[in-house]
Amino acid sequence: MSKGKVLVVDDHKRVLTALQILLQDEFEEVQTLANPNSLLFTLETNQFDIILLDMNFSAGVNTGNEGFFWLNKILEKYPDMVVVLLTAYGDIELAVKAMKVGASDFILKPWDNNKLINTLRTALQLRRSKQRIVQLEIEKEELAREINQPVTRMIGRSKLMLEMHRIIEKVACTDANVLIFGEHGTGKELIARELHLKSKRCKAVFITVDMGAITESLFESELFGHEKGAFTDARESRIGRFEIASGGTLFLDEIGNLSMPMQAKLLSALQTRKIIRLGDNQVRDIDIRLICASNKNLIQMVLNGEFREDLLYRINTIQIDVPELRNRNGDVAVLAEYYLRKYAVKYNKQNLRFAKNTIEKLMKYSWPGNVRELQHTIEKAVILTDNSELLAEEFLFKERQINEMKNEAVSFEEMEKQLIRSAMDRHKGNMSQISKELGVTRPTLYHKIKKYDL
Structure with missing residues (x-):
């Protein structure tokens, strides 16, 4: 039994019954539909590999226009769907035209059972190939994403x-x-x-x-x-x-x-x-x-x-x-130098270097955020500095600030006051640099300085 799922759309109940009996032993699932008006709803609520579609549904009408209409509707919404047409002998020209539009194959009425089954088996292989192409495209996108990282x-x-x-x-x-x-x-x-x-x-x-x-x-x-x-x-x-x-x-x-x-x-x-x-x-x-x-x-x-x-x-x-970075003896200095070179080039500050006591300060810190914290700390320092050297006092660590608050039981306002005063000392009163480091607007900074009488 093939694992594919087939939907048969035809307005003749005898046709639907005959195809249901013929195909049920060949495919995993066979559903039938007598009215094409519910076709799109059926496709929205079910998954099929092949649609076996009649070309004419109105009594006495053999133009094939209805088949074209529903074929276009299907492919418009499901461009990878495999559609096989059921058509009378006199409509072969129409069926060939439909294949140019996007149908995969056609079967003549009355059909030969073996030929019909073989046609649908081929259609199922086509469906699997289309699905594989989609998967390969996704894999290609993932590979490209990896390569570009x-x-x-x-x-x-x-x-x-x-x-x-x-x-x-x-x-x-x-x-x-x-x-x-x-x-x-x-x-x-x-x-x-x-x-x-x-x-x-x-x-x-x-x-x-x-x-x-x-x-x-x-x-x-x-x-x-x-x-x-x-x-x-x-x-x-x-x-x-x-x-x-x-x-x-x-x-x-x-x-x-x-x-x-x-x-x-x-x-x-x-x-x-x-x-x-x-x-x-x-x-x-x-x-x-x-x-x-x-x-x-x-x-x-x-x-x-x-x-x-x-x-x-x-x-x-x-x-x-x-x-953990705190247990990697000597690696803090190696990583710090690596990230300094990387961000000095990125932000066009190629001559930037560490001051003598800066590396010592970095090595004494416990780095609870590990390498990621070190990387972001160096990048931030490179962006904000106006000096040719990264000075030790340009590095403020959250862990130290939190410990100071715990040990000295200082208030939030006192902590904020200390941070602003420290930034003012480092940047020698440059309000633009101070506001950038602290992440506040200049009007807010002026308000805080006035509030704390700094």
Whole structure:
């Protein structure tokens, strides 16, 4: 039995009955429709691979205009639909004209059963080819997006980073599932990309899914895809991330944010390596290399009953722990110099450098936001500075400010006053630079200075 779904549209009940009986053993599903006026509604609420369409519906009318009308309506809304026409012998010229418009083939009445079945089998192959072309276009877009992304390397010379790179080199050439642990901003996605680029799948797609951003209601649609009409607003079929990533690498970021029901659905797909789109019955094989990442302690979550133990074992063939920046001795200086060069070029300040005591100050900070925080801090400093050197006092850290508020129990107004005074000292009263750093307008800044008698 072919897995395709066929819709037969003809106003003769005997024709519909005969085709229903003939095709039901050949195709997964066969539906019939006697009135073409409900055709578009039927297509909105059901998914078909082939439409077998009669060319004439009104008694005594053999112009084929009705067939042309509905053919155009179908292809206007569903340009990839495969339509096979049912036509009388005398209408062959019309049928050929219809094929130029977009019909895939035609069948003469009265038909030969074997020829009709073979024609529909060929039409189903055409349908599958069109669907594959759509999928290849999506994969092409994903590859182009990957190619156009700026290449960012994992930078670091510390012992912990060298050990992590050693593990990456060993694991990358395999298809083993990898689980990456690390705090926010440590570069978990960079590691996943490096694993992909050094794997046998490097020429295929690398698909990223932020699991923390997917709601439970959209989980299946996003990962497994859906057919048109599967739910409200599903106006067209959509390929899921699993299918797009097939042949390549699927990176599931922040997997610890999944609810238990979502975990169960994910586990089933990973165990069987098969998925079913929402609103469809067709089982689709998937071939992915799976990489997951989390900033949460999944083992503790298992003990708390918040994460499935069998799912953890499934995704955790190899575990890579990304070290926090505060534990990467010497890497702060290396990264700071790298980002300074990068943003000095970007903002046309090529001669900019660090003052002697600035790196020392950066290395003493604990960097709770890790590499991402360091990167944004350097970029902000490069943008705002008017000096040829980045001075130590140009770097204010939120962590220090918060600790000062806790330890000294200062009021919010006192803290705000201190921040404005510090900015005024750094920028020597330059109101434009002060307002930029503090993120307030100049009128607001003048009001604050007057309020605090600065």
